[in-house]
Amino acid sequence: MAEWIVEQGIGEDRAALIEGDTIVAARLCWREALRAGAVVQARLDHRHPGTRRGAVHLPDGSIALIDALTPQITGGARLMVRITRAALAEQGRFKLAQCRPAGDVPAAPAPTLAQAVAQTGHSVRVAGMLDRSLDRAGWPDLVEQAASGVVDFPGGRLTISPTPAMTLIDIDGPPPLAPLAQAAARAVPETLARLDIAGSVGIDFPGQETRADRQAIDAVLDTALAAHGWQGERTAMNGFGLVQLISRLERPSLVARMAFHPARAAACALLRAAERVAEPGALLLTAHPAVLGAIDAAMQAELARRSGREIRRAPREHLALHTGFAQAIAP
Numbered sequence: 001m002a003e004w005i006v007e008q009g010i011g012e013d014r015a016a017l018i019e020g021d022t023i024v025a026a027r028l029c030w031r032e033a034l035r036a037g038a039v040v041q042a043r044l045d046h047r048h049p050g051t052r053r054g055a056v057h058l059p060d061g062s063i064a065l066i067d068a069l070t071p072q073i074t075g076g077a078r079l080m081v082r083i084t085r086a087a088l089a090e091q092g093r094f095k096l097a098q099c100r101p102a103g104d105v106p107a108a109p110a111p112t113l114a115q116a117v118a119q120t121g122h123s124v125r126v127a128g129m130l131d132r133s134l135d136r137a138g139w140p141d142l143v144e145q146a147a148s149g150v151v152d153f154p155g156g157r158l159t160i161s162p163t164p165a166m167t168l169i170d171i172d173g174p175p176p177l178a179p180l181a182q183a184a185a186r187a188v189p190e191t192l193a194r195l196d197i198a199g200s201v202g203i204d205f206p207g208q209e210t211r212a213d214r215q216a217i218d219a220v221l222d223t224a225l226a227a228h229g230w231q232g233e234r235t236a237m238n239g240f241g242l243v244q245l246i247s248r249l250e251r252p253s254l255v256a257r258m259a260f261h262p263a264r265a266a267a268c269a270l271l272r273a274a275e276r277v278a279e280p281g282a283l284l285l286t287a288h289p290a291v292l293g294a295i296d297a298a299m300q301a302e303l304a305r306r307s308g309r310e311i312r313r314a315p316r317e318h319l320a321l322h323t324g325f326a327q328a329i330a331p
Helices: 113-118 133-137 139-148 177-194 211-227 254-260 262-275 289-293 297-307
Strands: 003-008 013-019 022-029 039-047 054-057 063-066 078-085 088-090 093-095 097-101 123-127 150-153 156-162 167-172 200-204 242-246 282-287 311-315 325-329
Touching: 003 113, 003 133, 013 113, 013 133, 013 139, 022 113, 022 133, 022 139, 022 177, 022 254, 039 063, 063 078, 088 254, 113 123, 133 139, 139 150, 139 177, 139 254, 139 262, 150 177, 156 177, 156 254, 167 177, 177 200, 177 211, 211 242, 254 262, 262 282, 262 289, 262 297, 262 325, 282 289, 289 311, 297 311
Parallel strands: 003 123, 063 097, 167 200, 282 311
Antiparallel strands: 003 013, 013 022, 039 054, 039 078, 054 063, 078 097, 088 093, 150 156, 156 167, 200 242, 282 325
């Protein structure tokens, strides 16, 4: 039976739905306050004439898009809103958070990652600091796929590229093209779940000669999407092999985390490794300066508290972001 295992790290919570020895779905949470589900007080900045949409100021000073405004809510009004989509980083810009009026409910934080994954109906287990269940199930490989955007499957390869318009998935592999496309149609839904990809997704399948060939791949894709619990809308494959999927987007995918915040992602991984150093002594964190710069004072203090050690830093500009390491040294 599949089970969500949640690790509550420093600056980051990780969750993986593990079935057997395999990760079938995953999520990352960096504990941003304004995540989907949070209820906060906001002030209406403006509304678009003739519509129910507008923009509000949130408590942290940021702006969010709002929908479902009633006619009684006018500019400057204060109202409780529920965040429906967190702010998202993109190449060269940010997408604003989205929200809706929440009525007369009190302010409330967003669900924790453990609470959020419990809503999927699977059992949830919060792992201890030294629990290696995620590692044994392949979490490091999953992070590598998210960082590189490359996912190999039997007979071919997916290349995933987050863009401002949508997440694009390109399919490559040797002919014959019909078996390649069908294998990819099974691999894509699995990858969407494992890397927590939602929203608008464009899939570039190898071109198929006949309509019957395209319909056969559509059928395989439909079956695989249903098997992984995907909910949304999709187009049929067009004559150029393009399929578009559209589903509800609430949070950044693992791919987006790695692509647009690589130093933060590397810092969280380094802190996770540092917690598990078994040898006695002070902890020395050796990493690229950008990675160490992403470890703020609160994160370092939490590492010191959890480990009971003195924390030291050794910046090394020649190191790649994800090649930092932690070790015990003499105090």
